[in-house]
Amino acid sequence: MSLLSLISPRNLRLALLSLGALVFLAPYIWMLSTAAKSREEIFSSSLSLWPHHWALWENLGKAFSRVPMLQLLFNGVFVCALIFFVQVVIAIPCAYAMAKLKFRAAQTMMTLVMLGLLVPIHATALPIYVALNKTGMLNSYFALSAPFFISVFGIFLFLQFFRAMPDDLISAARLDGMSEAAIVSRVIVPNAWPAVTAFAIFSVVAHWNDLFWPLIVVTSTERATPPLGLLFFRAAEAGDDYGALMAATLVVTLPLVAAFLAAQRRFIEGITLTGLKG
Template identity: 75%
Template sequence: MTAAPFTLGRALRLGLLILGALIFLAPYIFMVSTSGKAQSEIFTSSLSLIPDQPYFLQNFAKAFSRVSMPRLLWNGVVVCGLILVFQVVIAVPCAYALAKLKFPAAKLMMALVMLGLLVPIHATALPLYVAFDKLSVLNSYVALVAPFSISVFGIFLFLQFFRAMPDDLIHAARLDGMSELGIVARVIVPNAWPAVTAFAIFSVVAHWNDLYWPLIVVSNQAYATPPLGLLYFRAAEAGDDYGALMAATLIITLPLVAAFLLAQKRFVEGITMTGLKG
């Protein structure tokens, strides 16, 4: 196979893609650069991405000494993992029922799902806080996980995916004597991994980076999530040590970058397949 000719249009498209990539990567590049600089070099008038003298080890050592970084990462993994499990376990059967089962309230339920997409967490934060306070579950994983255990976005995403699955496959499973839950577990879920992977990326990124809700329900550092830990980092006598702060931020964001790179193919496949469903 011969390579496609390098035309002016192709060069323009390539240039636009490179420019877009640089714009999106600029904050991360700046963060990596700052994490390797000494305090005196960060506040100089000259802008240089390459440190004059590498200061990575010192900044990373400060990040680990001033905050329990393993604890922050562990809390992030536990909270995001529990939220994702509950969301998938609840959203998949709900989406299957709306997509493949016929019942009188189907249209009403679909309307409620669409309305649920419009309600931000800020609107329900106060009543949820009061309820958790009365139940004495503030400063716990319950308070961090419970409000997000049902994802209307997840239901909508899986609904779009399940609509295009052939009905004959489900009818054949019913003829074999499978129950509806059996069909979900043994037919629907094995064929829905692209959609699950795509939703997992959205869910984990959103809740790993969430600062608003943990800031409300957590005051004990033992349950601090990664973004909340950065606030404690600055308050814990870190002052204006931006080199160490950027090093801590880099440590916190690396798991997300690694997860996306590992799941990139499935993520793109899942988004493409759910986006083409009518």
């Protein structure tokens, strides 16, 4: 095999992609390595990825005993599911109306959606916090979820997907006597699963990993989400026990990795926005 064949464009691309993958995976590899090490080995002078003494189960036991890990995971799942459900219920009809219905305010609504993409949660955090505080709703699931019920990114994503759907399909449904609500529920939604899955990945990852908003509205572990629970873990006299802390981080990270791997195919279909799927 000649040297020229080894440095072909294809091999160079593979090498570059492999290097990039290694860079992105390095923090996770180090997290796994630290989670499997004992406290003494972590602070030893020798540096190795593979632990000499396997302490993963011991660190996992510490992670589940020092903080209510199951409660944290339940809070994260419940909040993410509630946010995603309401976002989809609101975003799909809005996107359908702007993509397939003709009315005067369509262009204005599209402009507002684009402007909404530019407004970060930090800009509206203070007035929302004051409103929730005056109504006594802080430290609740509603306080964690309500500010994210309307997703302008979700509206924009579904809008692009619905524009690729053939108008003949919707016209045929109207000729059959279906109302606009029936068209959305029986025609649009069944064909929009790739876009729904893609948006689900974006929504769940963003709100599962969110620390800024839970840190403001949550004051106890009963309503804490997983990232906030890791802060409580460090506050529980375990700040220097990095093995247990990395084990807790591993538990928090695994659901996202599993969800993405399970929905990977649909996620790619939704991102490409190729329209109707068979």
